[in-house]
Amino acid sequence: MWIEFQVKMQPFRVFSTSDVEKQFPSMNLMNLVRWQKKGYILRLRNQWYVFNDAESYENVKWLAANLIYAPSYISLHTALSWYNLIPEMIATTTSVTTRKTNKFSTPLGDFDYHRIKPELFGFGYFLEDVDAYRSNSSRKIMVATPQKAILDFFYINSFYDSEKDMEGLRLNETELSKTVNKEFYQFLGKYESRALERRIRLMTKTYDL
Numbered sequence: 001m002w003i004e005f006q007v008k009m010q011p012f013r014v015f016s017t018s019d020v021e022k023q024f025p026s027m028n029l030m031n032l033v034r035w036q037k038k039g040y041i042l043r044l045r046n047q048w049y050v051f052n053d054a055e056s057y058e059n060v061k062w063l064a065a066n067l068i069y070a071p072s073y074i075s076l077h078t079a080l081s082w083y084n085l086i087p088e089m090i091a092t093t094t095s096v097t098t099r100k101t102n103k104f105s106t107p108l109g110d111f112d113y114h115r116i117k118p119e120l121f122g123f124g125y126f127l128e129d130v131d132a133y134r135s136n137s138s139r140k141i142m143v144a145t146p147q148k149a150i151l152d153f154f155y156i157n158s159f160y161d162s163e164k165d166m167e168g169l170r171l172n173e174t175e176l177s178k179t180v181n182k183e184f185y186q187f188l189g190k191y192e193s194r195a196l197e198r199r200i201r202l203m204t205k206t207y208d209l
Helices: 002-012 017-023 030-037 060-068 076-082 146-156 163-168 173-179 182-191 194-206
Strands: 014-016 041-045 048-051 072-074 093-097 102-106 109-115 125-129 140-144
Touching: 002 014, 002 017, 002 030, 002 048, 014 017, 014 060, 030 041, 041 060, 041 102, 048 060, 060 072, 060 093, 060 102, 060 109, 060 140, 072 076, 076 093, 076 140, 076 146, 140 146, 146 173, 146 182, 146 194, 163 194, 182 194
Parallel strands: 072 140, 093 109
Antiparallel strands: 014 048, 041 048, 072 093, 102 109, 125 140
C-alpha cells in the first residue's frame, strides 16, 4: 500500500487528506497517522502533509505556503530576496493573504502571513512552476511580481517613514530602477492609500529614482 501511495501522491509534493481521498477513495486515513509515526510523511498543519524528502524538491516550501493557508501568495521579504531587491537571505517564508494575519512553525520551516484587503489581492502575481526541471507535476505557485512585492511590503510595514529607515533596507538600486516602472505606478493607484504613496515617494527620493 505504501509503495502505491508514494507513486500516486509524490507528484503532488504537498498533499491534503482531500487529495488522498480522491486518489484512494477506500483507504483508511489512519494509514496517514501510522506513516507519520514511522517518519515516512510529515504533517504541516491541519490536514496537510509532505513526504520526508520534501526539501530535496525545488520550491516545495513556497507551494506549502500557498496551500496550508489559502488564499495566499509569496510576497514581502521572501519575494524581495528572490528578486535580489534586498541583500538578506530570508529563512521564514512570507506571504500575503485575505485571511487574518497568522504564522505557523512546521517541519519545513516557519511561514508568516500578513493580511491585505481582498481588493488588493487579485492582481500583481504570477504562477511559477513547481520543481519544473525534476518533475512532471503541473502544480503552480502564486508569487508576487517585484512591483507587487515592494508595494505589499510598504503597505504592511508602515513604520518606514524616514530616509534613514529607507537606507536601512539596503535596496538594490539597479533592480529597483527596473522595478519602479509604469506597471508599478498602476499597481500603486489600486491601493488608494495616501500613506503608501508618501512612503513610495520617500523610497524613490532616497534611492534617487
